[in-house]
Ligand code: HEM
């Protein structure tokens with residue numbers, strides 16, 4: 283049993299502190315008292331109370347739902363995105379996975395495409411721009427369609443649902459030794475690309491989204507699988523070869539849209 | 547032929563091929579395609595050399611046969627040169643790009659499932675590239691050969707060369723590097739080409755490991771055979 287008999291623990295935290303995008307940033311060491319019933323983010327809330335009481339600048343980190351569904355939270359703990367348990371967001375991480383006396387290093391997602399805004403908060407707008415580059419899908423909006431008007435094979439709907447588990451947190455980029463966003467983009471491409479509703483724009487979408495991914499400055503995929511190992515949505519690496527196949531086919535099929543519209 | 551507005555519009559902007567090359571995905575597809583050519587060559591080259599075990603005359607005859615038709619010889623050489631060029635340039639560009647993609651490294655970064663082979667592709671690739679240059683100068687051109695070099699005396703050149711320690715060490719190190727490169731490369735190639743299905747992934751990984759091991763061991767057997775006197779002049 284630990285020091286105070288209530289599962290209390292003292293932790294040493296080396297945390298990346300950076301005032302703003304232009305500050306070079308550095309690690310600062312903090313001591314914090316926590317107990318095993320807290321969530322990791324609650325432990326940081328305690329640290330922030332301490333800092334505020336002392337008149338210091340509290341630590342900035344992202345979170346919103348704290349239920350593992352919104353994709354807002356995330357930073358790297360001892361070299362692991364979302365922490366050592368793998369396969370869940372950091373807001374789902376509990377202090378019972380740590381013990382008294384542990385030393386932890388907290389770093390933001392590190393990628394050129396994710397500029398640091400402050401401390402552990404990075405700007406993930408690059409992922410939004412990749413989604414935007416995908417454009418529209420030709421599906422009827424308005425009243426709900428008749429259930430059986432578009433038949434979806436069971437296997438396709440399973441693959442689409444598994445890919446749609448991506449919450450866009452960016453842990454795949456953080457984990458990838460190449461800072462690649464392939465798991466994210468491929469998940470989005472897969473969940474539309476395997477459904478009948480996603481067919482009309484299937485090949486232009488994969489080209490547009492992947493070219494945006496390259497343009498944002500993410501790295502390439504070497505299929506090492508670090509991304510799938512940390513993905514809180516358990517998105518499988520298999521979405522990437524699927525995207526590669528569509529990209530290859532799309533590149534072969536591609537017609538210049540301007541030429542067609544010109545209609546000479 | 548008159549130029550229509552449509553042709554003019556199509557002609558403006560980068561071509562499909564250069565767009566493909568500019569994308570990280572397209573580059574990997576080209577690496578995989580050139581990797582197939584190089585892999586097929588490595589296998590054929592090793593099997594050809596296996597004739598060393600069937601008799602010195604046989605392998606020398608094989609060497610002469612390959613040189614009989616200069617058109618065939620040079621076509622093969624050009625295909626290989628283009629393949630290795632595309633492969634190496636793409637690999638190096640992607641590596642430079644990924645270094646820029648994470649300007650500030652992590653203080654510590656855990657590896658969860660990335661293999662050593664997959665994390666050292668650029669290193670093993672550069673070793674292979676250096677070895678290819680040395681290997682051609684050693685056994686094809688002859689200028690880097692240890693001992694007397696006789697044109698088209700394939701077996702004799704192997705035996706004189708591998709009687710010296712330095713060529714043996716360089717050769718074995720390069721083949722270990724090739725083994726690691728193919729261990730991950732052959733698996734990754736399928737994924738880059740989009741040929742992947744969860745049911746076969748484990749099998750493809752095993753196949754890649756097996757092929758890589760056999761190729762490394764098969765090639766390493768040649769200097770060992772010379773050193774142990776199994777093959778002699
Ligand atoms: C006998 C010669 C070679 C063979 C058979 C070979 C084979 C392969 C294969 C099959 C791949 C996997 C491609 C993919 O993931 O789609 C690969 C990847 C790679 N090769 Fe080679 N290769 C050879 C030589 C080289 C050379 C000379 C270099 C030069 C620098 C090189 C650098 C790389 C790199 C960096 C990768 C990883 C690509 C990535 O995923 O980032 N290889 N190689």
Ligand code: FES
Nearest residue numbers: 346348353355373
């Ligand atoms: S805060 Fe919503 S997923 Fe963690």
